[in-house]
Amino acid sequence: MNQETLFISDLHLSLEKPEITRRFLDFLTNRATKAKAIYILGDLFDTWIGDDDFMPPNNKVRQQLKQLTDSGVQVFLQQGNRDFLLGTRFAQDTGVTLLDEYAVIDLYGTPTLLTHGDLLCTDDLPYQAFRVKSHTLEIECK
Numbered sequence: 029m030n031q032e033t034l035f036i037s038d039l040h041l042s043l044e045k046p047e048i049t050r051r052f053l054d055f056l057t058n059r060a061t062k063a064k065a066i067y068i069l070g071d072l073f074d075t076w077i078g079d080d081d082f083m084p085p086n087n088k089v090r091q092q093l094k095q096l097t098d099s100g101v102q103v104f105l106q107q108g109n110r111d112f113l114l115g116t117r118f119a120q121d122t123g124v125t126l127l128d129e130y131a132v133i134d135l136y137g138t139p140t141l142l143t144h145g146d147l148l149c150t151d152d153l154p155y156q157a158f159r160v161k162s163h164t165l166e167i168e169c170k
């Protein structure tokens with residue numbers, strides 16, 4: 029069995045770019061099935077307005093991720109600056125494990141820091157202010 033650990037980031041899946049979605053779904057049903065673990069390091073989706081968003085291509089991606097995790101492949105996911113609303117429901121629906129914005133993993137014996145990267149744009153003060161505000165908003169659903 030192939031024991032690859034695979035990292036992907038910033039696919040920015042959206043309805044407007046079907047070829048990227050097609051290739052990702054192909055990846056999930058082929059190479060990914062032989063992996064030991066897959067780490068998705070943020071911005072899998074170009075936008076994510078909430079875990080109750082079932083618009084295409086979100087649902088198909090959900091289903092394929094679920095199939096992959098059901099088969100025993102571990103999939104880890106960090107939020108990016110575009111899809112930071114990915115949450116626990118998405119994780120439950122797909123079987124992926126959400127990682128904190130900084131996560132240290134043991135990569136073949138080497139401690140390895142994983143992060144999407146937007147936290148490191150420390151010179152961009154307006155962005156960092158937006159980030160703090162957008163990540164702490166309490167949304168009331170009526």
Ligand SMILES: [Mn+2]
Nearest residue numbers: 071108109110
């Ligand atoms: Mn990003």
